[in-house]
Amino acid sequence: MSYQKPIKLGMVGGGNDAFIGAVHRIAARLDAQYDLVAGALSSTPDKARASGAALGLDPARTYDDFNAMAVAEAAREDGIDAVAIVTPNHMHYPAAKAFLEQGIHVLCDKPMTSTLEDAQALLEVAERAEALFVLTHNYTGYPMIRQARDMIASGDLGDIRVVQVEYPQDWLTEALENTGQKQAGWRTDPARSGAGGSIGDIGTHAFNLACFTTGLEVEKLSADLHSFVPGRQLDDNAHIMLRFAGGARGMLWCSQVAPGNENALKLRIYGSKGGLEWSQEDPNYLWSTPFGEPKRLLTRNGSGATQSAGRLSRIPGGHPEGYLEGFANIYSEAARAIRAFQANEPLPQDIHFPTVRDGVAGMQFISACVASNEDDSAWVTVQS
Amino acid sequence: MSYQKPIKLGMVGGGNDAFIGAVHRIAARLDAQYDLVAGALSSTPDKARASGAALGLDPARTYDDFNAMAVAEAAREDGIDAVAIVTPNHMHYPAAKAFLEQGIHVLCDKPMTSTLEDAQALLEVAERAEALFVLTHNYTGYPMIRQARDMIASGDLGDIRVVQVEYPQDWLTEALENTGQKQAGWRTDPARSGAGGSIGDIGTHAFNLACFTTGLEVEKLSADLHSFVPGRQLDDNAHIMLRFAGGARGMLWCSQVAPGNENALKLRIYGSKGGLEWSQEDPNYLWSTPFGEPKRLLTRNGSGATQSAGRLSRIPGGHPEGYLEGFANIYSEAARAIRAFQANEPLPQDIHFPTVRDGVAGMQFISACVASNEDDSAWVTVQS
Amino acid sequence: MSYQKPIKLGMVGGGNDAFIGAVHRIAARLDAQYDLVAGALSSTPDKARASGAALGLDPARTYDDFNAMAVAEAAREDGIDAVAIVTPNHMHYPAAKAFLEQGIHVLCDKPMTSTLEDAQALLEVAERAEALFVLTHNYTGYPMIRQARDMIASGDLGDIRVVQVEYPQDWLTEALENTGQKQAGWRTDPARSGAGGSIGDIGTHAFNLACFTTGLEVEKLSADLHSFVPGRQLDDNAHIMLRFAGGARGMLWCSQVAPGNENALKLRIYGSKGGLEWSQEDPNYLWSTPFGEPKRLLTRNGSGATQSAGRLSRIPGGHPEGYLEGFANIYSEAARAIRAFQANEPLPQDIHFPTVRDGVAGMQFISACVASNEDDSAWVTVQS
Amino acid sequence: MSYQKPIKLGMVGGGNDAFIGAVHRIAARLDAQYDLVAGALSSTPDKARASGAALGLDPARTYDDFNAMAVAEAAREDGIDAVAIVTPNHMHYPAAKAFLEQGIHVLCDKPMTSTLEDAQALLEVAERAEALFVLTHNYTGYPMIRQARDMIASGDLGDIRVVQVEYPQDWLTEALENTGQKQAGWRTDPARSGAGGSIGDIGTHAFNLACFTTGLEVEKLSADLHSFVPGRQLDDNAHIMLRFAGGARGMLWCSQVAPGNENALKLRIYGSKGGLEWSQEDPNYLWSTPFGEPKRLLTRNGSGATQSAGRLSRIPGGHPEGYLEGFANIYSEAARAIRAFQANEPLPQDIHFPTVRDGVAGMQFISACVASNEDDSAWVTVQS
Incomplete structure (x- = not known):
């Protein structure tokens, strides 16, 4: 297997004390497929800053507004390829929309939104976007x-x-x-x-x-x-x-x-x-x-x-894998999909991951x- | 604990090949509380006879008609105290009625009847009977x-x-x-x-x-x-x-x-x-x-x-008991109840067994x- | 299957409070292959009498000396066919010897004796006896x-x-x-x-x-x-x-x-x-x-x-059997062997039970x- | 918790097809405490090169001789802080010795050596070294x-x-x-x-x-x-x-x-x-x-x-962790120890990891x- 550079990843939500943000970060890291390089980890500026620093993020890429982050990252030459959205449910839709519309791939926690209306709106956004949308129903991994x-x-x-x-x-x-x-x-x-x-x-x-x-x-x-x-x-x-x-x-x-x-x-x-x-x-x-x-x-x-x-x-069998490995499988399957997308190739046939339709x-x-x-x-x- | 003579038991149904009849017989025997002495094990005369002989029953107490059995046993000085009914469901009601009306205690397999009407009729029969009715919902044992x-x-x-x-x-x-x-x-x-x-x-x-x-x-x-x-x-x-x-x-x-x-x-x-x-x-x-x-x-x-x-x-714990012991608990609790009934004493307070109301x-x-x-x-x- | 009269069983040891005696009695009863009709349940006369009465034994067949029991039962026309020995270990040998020498089959608890010398002596006794010796290593059942x-x-x-x-x-x-x-x-x-x-x-x-x-x-x-x-x-x-x-x-x-x-x-x-x-x-x-x-x-x-x-x-499977059923299998296999012995037939080939050699x-x-x-x-x- | 730069890690052994090398790499990565930056992944030059490339290592830091690697890395300003040794057993001792003597911390797979003599020699080397030795008895993690x-x-x-x-x-x-x-x-x-x-x-x-x-x-x-x-x-x-x-x-x-x-x-x-x-x-x-x-x-x-x-x-409980997480715990405890060593502080009292004495x-x-x-x-x- 030849080496592939890690995908540049951002995160929205997941500041200090959040449970699921840390899980996403480990899942992204486990198979060396992603590098976390930017974040809007909180909408509270102080907390966003502190959380970014605790993760070693470049302060210039530590945001407190995901809209600003989407725009800024899309504009950078070394901008993120993908973003993980790990906020409470009601913020999933606006955040996902902001990044998808910039052509940035989205890995979003579940449930996808807080209302069915938002979900249907997100479906439309995702279908016309130049980017993938992956829902982290991790148990399928x-x-x-x-x-x-x-x-x-x-x-x-x-x-x-x-x-x-x-x-x-x-x-x-x-x-x-x-x-x-x-x-x-x-x-x-x-x-x-x-x-x-x-x-x-x-x-x-x-x-x-x-x-x-x-x-x-x-x-x-x-x-x-x-x-x-x-x-x-x-x-x-x-x-x-x-x-x-x-x-x-x-x-x-x-x-x-x-x-x-x-x-x-x-x-x-x-x-x-x-x-x-x-x-x-x-x-x-x-x-x-x-x-x-x-x-x-x-x-x-x-x-x-x-x-x-x-x-x-x-x-091998008998050496147990667990929740984080299953979660990482979603991330790593998504990485395969993103790389195929970037290469303008069809998705590998054996890939399965939860989508916007799920x-x-x-x-x-x-x-x-x-x-x-x-x-x-x-x-x-x-x-x- | 002083010795108590076994309760004289009859059986309706449970001839050769029947699964649940054999289970009832073991359950009755396990704690030495019952002696099986009579039976209408089948409504087919030949099969009734053969099944009775295989169990060592007195041919004089091997019947092919449960009504005849109920009358004959009630008339004997050494007649049965109780009967186990283990036929298909639709026969439970007429059989139970026949014995209850003769003052013979009934242990009946579940479901109690094949129709709700029969069940309600049996409730009335049981409530005015001079005998107990026990339903063998064995898992409660x-x-x-x-x-x-x-x-x-x-x-x-x-x-x-x-x-x-x-x-x-x-x-x-x-x-x-x-x-x-x-x-x-x-x-x-x-x-x-x-x-x-x-x-x-x-x-x-x-x-x-x-x-x-x-x-x-x-x-x-x-x-x-x-x-x-x-x-x-x-x-x-x-x-x-x-x-x-x-x-x-x-x-x-x-x-x-x-x-x-x-x-x-x-x-x-x-x-x-x-x-x-x-x-x-x-x-x-x-x-x-x-x-x-x-x-x-x-x-x-x-x-x-x-x-x-x-x-x-x-x-003791660690030496497993199983299905037959649980089933036997229903029989042995019923035996305690029957003995109390026979002695004209109130039921012991710690007895629980499924009744006609169940x-x-x-x-x-x-x-x-x-x-x-x-x-x-x-x-x-x-x-x- | 045609009916076979129960084997007449005696018991040595197993008076009130003994754990294993009660287990042997249930095991003997479970498949209706034995009737317990005599016992030397204790060497203390009062306790032997009380224990016999609690089990409904005929006082004439309640003994406080297993040697006397062996002789008396061998002399009765309706004497026991077999005896269960459930005393502490050191009494197994003399008790087994007494019954084997009277041609009475023995079912003995384990370990077989308290010394290797007794075991070897019992081997000789058993090999020349006109009776079977069964060791109740129940787990094999x-x-x-x-x-x-x-x-x-x-x-x-x-x-x-x-x-x-x-x-x-x-x-x-x-x-x-x-x-x-x-x-x-x-x-x-x-x-x-x-x-x-x-x-x-x-x-x-x-x-x-x-x-x-x-x-x-x-x-x-x-x-x-x-x-x-x-x-x-x-x-x-x-x-x-x-x-x-x-x-x-x-x-x-x-x-x-x-x-x-x-x-x-x-x-x-x-x-x-x-x-x-x-x-x-x-x-x-x-x-x-x-x-x-x-x-x-x-x-x-x-x-x-x-x-x-x-x-x-x-x-059937899914309805658990347990310790008592396994123990009863030893007794019921022994019953098949005893009946073959009584009929002067060879042991059925599919019988396995622990013997004096075990x-x-x-x-x-x-x-x-x-x-x-x-x-x-x-x-x-x-x-x- | 404030951010700490990853420890710079090298690896000896663990080229293509090796099972345990991949495990060590995941364990090192899981908690973001290490960056793999150098390796002597095989002693066969071609295989060493190919394996390094597959992991994205700088070709300048891909070695086929661990002695050369130890010397070269020790001489670099950005040289590795620690090395993982994942060769067959007989190479553990010389490899560990080479790095310890350069003041590079060692994380070594088990058993520690292939002979007791080597083990005792390594004990001496480790005790006089200016570096830590950690044995990855991972199950303790x-x-x-x-x-x-x-x-x-x-x-x-x-x-x-x-x-x-x-x-x-x-x-x-x-x-x-x-x-x-x-x-x-x-x-x-x-x-x-x-x-x-x-x-x-x-x-x-x-x-x-x-x-x-x-x-x-x-x-x-x-x-x-x-x-x-x-x-x-x-x-x-x-x-x-x-x-x-x-x-x-x-x-x-x-x-x-x-x-x-x-x-x-x-x-x-x-x-x-x-x-x-x-x-x-x-x-x-x-x-x-x-x-x-x-x-x-x-x-x-x-x-x-x-x-x-x-x-x-x-x-949290109910979301299973497994073998890789346990293995990573050894690496992450070692990271705490290495950082304390680098800071000239005593080891935290609650750290336990297998050492050269184990x-x-x-x-x-x-x-x-x-x-x-x-x-x-x-x-x-x-x-x-």
């Missing part, structure tokens, strides 16, 4: 998820019948948002998060993962949303029944009030010929259960690994959940 | 389920918020009923099973277990039933959303087309102070997850066992699922 | 152990290379024997247990299980025994290296001072073509790991079950461990 | 190992009694070294690996981990080494009994012929007050088993995490194993 997707695509499970996906957490079991904790604050605030609480924060991940892995679209859903903690404005628990195009049925449960669950995202898929089960907290394993045969425990890069699972692994689908999912819930859990069509 | 019930009743979990219960199997992934397999035959036949397929066969277990353990009743449900195998008349997969009295919400999934699942009944309960998780296939464990503390793995009869879990264990609730659950499903998954009140 | 034995015998693992067996417990972490606890009392007392502490109580189980499953004999061992609790006379932890005939090597660890372990007997076997792993606390599973292929989780009576595993199962091997194991430990862990030949 | 170490050091387990450590793999079940596979080639070759096969490659990891975590030293060992694959010169399986200073006893098993095991390093430690269990393949969990209390499953950065486990975590201990372990094995598994003192 886990090698065993790629293996599951391959196995389903090649018919190992037969016709898909049942999809059970869940994402329980427990960190909002009590009213953490009233303690001043920053993460809890914006994630339970409709003004910054949008109409979805748990369904936006983690339900969209579960929804995206189920669709990505099966290759199926959800046609209709019936949702029962609830907020168990007194005073909380957004849902902290959601029960959702799913009907997929083609006839599969499913359930999605997400919760932030389920004590004992940290990030217990779990996906189970059953077809006419077999099943698959995967858990995010133990991501190096994939249960494969062909009907009428013994259960098999596949391991990342172990016996029975598919080509795509192997390609996205760095080390982002719209996620916002449609949130909207449909809210609409169904308000209509006594009636079946609601998920637009597409 | 597992010691760690008793421990979970105790912990919830004593407030360890705080207010119950979320109840996730599921019972996936895979044995009907293909059209086994077309091969002449007897179990599959009657369980997929509305005439013998009633209106519920998977919801009757295993959904009622899941429903009963969730209610028994939490002490909560389901007020409303929204159901999406489906039959995936072409030609199958009854549901083989069901997705159900639950709303409990008092505000808890939940989900129930049962399936007989989920490859890789044998009898994967699983119950998870989350409250404002903590959670519990239990799996039937590994029944000697109970996860206890008090919010903000490390997860604890409680073991049957191990450190932290409650009194009732200990009372229903025969051997049987009616199970049939109401099936009816509500069918009604909701026919009404596009509308929320339907579960009568009670 | 688990269906998945039978499956493992079958798979190894049929060459699935290739040449066996490495055998790792361990049996950690934690109940003697503190000096329980000083509190008056009866089980701890005799098990840590050389006069009643013999020269082995943990190696006798649980090490012999591990040793027997490794040999039974692999079909291999241990040629030499090197042992490091230790007693960690101050004042304890017998070993409470043992590390042992093993060399098997044919070239396999192994390790055996047993401990009664390993906090967090209840009865964590575990067996792992590796050959030139694959491996197997089994844990007593989760006995319905068997990991099969053919080299170069994905790991498979075999379940009791599930897909891939062998004939012998299926024959010793009562219920008992001698167990005592040789203890002796070799003690000898090696006293000789600075030198390799000691295990006689055979 | 896992956060839950740090937590285990903390808990033991603070007395949670009481007196340590039993230490069970094992590291089974299966990749050498067949004669892979005869197929031309490079990793298998040098690891089974005494000339390049030294006297230890599995004991050197993975046994030293297990040994180091047990000592690091417990804080105990091994006084004596008794070893049974074997090579199961015909023609293999070095051990591929080892059974070792351990006696620790202070009275604890233990067992170490390592194997490269145990089918079904990828990198199943597992550590179990039992004391008078409780136990701990940890598995490398599921490294985000730590079982804590205080005697007489329910078992607890501690999670990385979850409830009950200690300060040091938290400090070495990047993301490397010597590892070689003493190998020597003692070989000596014991040659003396019929006699107990051999491990020098220290």
Whole structure:
């Protein structure tokens, strides 16, 4: 493999104390595909400056306004090629728009926006932009998820019948948002998060993962949303029944009030010929259960690994990879895409990463959940 | 403990090849509380005779008609005290009625009947009978389920918020009923099973277990039933959303087309102070997850066992007990109740076993699922 | 299957408070192959009487002297066919001798005796007796152990290379024997247990299980025994290296001072073509790991079950069987053997149960461990 | 936290196809503490050049002779601060010596050398050098190992009694070294690996981990080494009994012929007050088993995490970290040490990383194993 210069990366959001900004920076760095060279890490000038300095950024490329940053970087000869957007949800749209319109590639955290309107507007912006838009639904980057997707695509499970996906957490079991904790604050605030609480924060991940892995679209859903903690404005628990195009049925449960669950995202898929089960907290394993045969425990890069699972692994089976490696796979796949784009070549066929359309689908999912819930859990069509 | 003579037991159904009859016989025998002395093991005279002989029954007490058996046994000085009913569902009601009306205690397999009408009729019969009616929802007999019930009743979990219960199997992934397999035959036949397929066969277990353990009743449900195998008349997969009295919400999934699942009944309960998780296939464990503390793995009869879990264990922790022991606990609790009844004493306060009211609730659950499903998954009140 | 009258069973030891006596009684009863009709449950007359009454035994067949019992029962027309011996170790030999010499079959708890001399004497007695001797190394009765034995015998693992067996417990972490606890009392007392502490109580189980499953004999061992609790006379932890005939090597660890372990007997076997792993606390599973292929989780009576595993199962996969069922398999296999013996027929070829020779091997194991430990862990030949 | 310029890093070994070189590079990069700027990636000039180019190194700083590299880099104003040595074992000593003598810090893969003599010579070199020597026993970098170490050091387990450590793999079940596979080639070759096969490659990891975590030293060992694959010169399986200073006893098993095991390093430690269990393949969990209390499953950065486990975590519990993150912890701790050294400050008190003394201990372990094995598994003192 010949050497390729790192892609020059900027970041919007992700200043001191932000959780997800640090994750994006590690993901970008892990495979040596990006150099972080600029940032609008905060809209508060002091904090932007301090955060930039803490990361060793050139003060001249430390901004407190992402619009200014987009313009300035686009004008520099050594300007950034791509930007990571890691702000609260309501800022995703204007920030993404600013960079895409300058021809700067965007890697944006999920959910894509805080409203469906913003999502649809961003779709238009992205489709006419001279740049790529990548949504960091990082769980799709886990090698065993790629293996599951391959196995389903090649018919190992037969016709898909049942999809059970869940994402329980427990960190909002009590009213953490009233303690001043920053993460809890914006994630339970409709003004910054949008109409979805748990369904936006983690339900969209579960929804995206189920669709990505099966290759199926959800046609209709019936949702029962609830907020168990007194005073909380957004849902902290959601029960959702799913009907997929083609006839599969499913359930999605997400919760932030389920004590004992940290990030217990779990996906189970059953077809006419077999099943698959995967858990995010133990991501190096994939249960494969062909009907009428013994259960098999596949391991990342172990016996029975598919080509795509192997390609996205760095080390042999038995040496666990985790969340950061899965996240880095999104970044590194995006790097391949950006390089192809820069070279005016078609995207490599084996690349899969979440796009602006997945982002719209996620916002449609949130909207449909809210609409169904308000209509006594009636079946609601998920637009597409 | 002083010696108590075994209770004289009869059996209706359970001839050669029947699965559940043999289970009841072992459960009755395990703690030496019953002697099987009579039976109407089949309605086919030859088969009834042969099955009785294979069990060493007195030919004079081998019947081919349960009505005749009920009358004859009631007339004998050494007649049976109790009868186990293990026929297909549609025969439960007439058989139970015949024995209850003779003052013979009944231990009946689930679901209690094949129609809600029969269930309500049986309720009346049972309430005016001079005998006990015990429904063998055997999963409630597992010691760690008793421990979970105790912990919830004593407030360890705080207010119950979320109840996730599921019972996936895979044995009907293909059209086994077309091969002449007897179990599959009657369980997929509305005439013998009633209106519920998977919801009757295993959904009622899941429903009963969730209610028994939490002490909560389901007020409303929204159901999406489906039959995936072409030609199958009854549901083989069901997705159900639950709303409990008092505000808890939940989900129930049962399936007989989920490859890789044998009898994967699983119950998870989350409250404002903590959670519990239990799996039937590994029944000697109970996860206890008090919010903000490390997860604890409680073991049957191990450190932290409650009194009732200990009372229903025969051997120390680390030596696993299983399905038959849990089933036997229902029989042995029933024996305690029968002896108290015979002695004209009140039931011991620490006894819990499923009753005719649980049987009616199970049939109401099936009816509500069918009604909701026919009404596009509308929320339907579960009568009670 | 035609009906067979239960075998008439007596019991020596196993009065009130004894743990293992109750286990033997359930094991004998579970498959309806035995009726308990006589007993010398204690050598203390009052206790013997009370214990017999609590079990509903005929007072005329309640003894306080096993020699008297052996003579009296042999003389009765309806005398016992077989006897279960469940006393502390040092009484096994005289009791077994008394019954064998009367032509009464013996089912004896392990270790077989308290000294190697007694074991060798019992071997002679058993070989010239007109009765069978069965040693209840109950773990060999688990269906998945039978499956493992079958798979190894049929060459699935290739040449066996490495055998790792361990049996950690934690109940003697503190000096329980000083509190008056009866089980701890005799098990840590050389006069009643013999020269082995943990190696006798649980090490012999591990040793027997490794040999039974692999079909291999241990040629030499090197042992490091230790007693960690101050004042304890017998070993409470043992590390042992093993060399098997044919070239396999192994390790055996047993401990009664390993906090967090209840009865964590575990067996792992590796050959030139694959491996197997089994844990007593989760006995319905068997990991099969053919080299170069994905790991498979075999379940009791599930897909891939062998004939012998299926024959010793009562219920389908996914409904767990446990310790008592495994123990009952030893009793029920013994019943088949006794019936063949009574009918003057050869033993069925598919029967396997531990015999007096396994008992001698167990005592040789203890002796070799003690000898090696006293000789600075030198390799000691295990006689055979 | 204020920004700190990356440490300038070189690498010896680790050219194309090498497994461990890539791991070291990721580990160095993960926390942005190092920049790789120079390398002698191969001793074959062409391969050295090509490998350097593939990594984007300045051709002027791409060497094919580590001695020349040490001298040249030491002479540059922008010369490397530290070097990673990732060659086969026999080159570790001369390479480390070359850099240490130039005052360049060394991060060296394990085992430290191929002979005990080299190890002792390197100890002397390191002790008089003006530079640090860090041995990358990477498993000590896992956060839950740090937590285990903390808990033991603070007395949670009481007196340590039993230490069970094992590291089974299966990749050498067949004669892979005869197929031309490079990793298998040098690891089974005494000339390049030294006297230890599995004991050197993975046994030293297990040994180091047990000592690091417990804080105990091994006084004596008794070893049974074997090579199961015909023609293999070095051990591929080892059974070792351990006696620790202070009275604890233990067992170490390592194997490269145990089918079904990828990198199943597992550590179990039992004391008078409780136990701990940890598995490398599921490294985000730590079982804590205080005697007489329910078992607890501690999670990385979850409830009950200690300060040091938290400090070495990047993301919250439930989002798994893995092998690369653990490896990076060694690099990042080394970076803290190097910066303190450069600033002429004492090492931070909370830093722990494996040093040259651990490397010597590892070689003493190998020597003692070989000596014991040659003396019929006699107990051999491990020098220290």
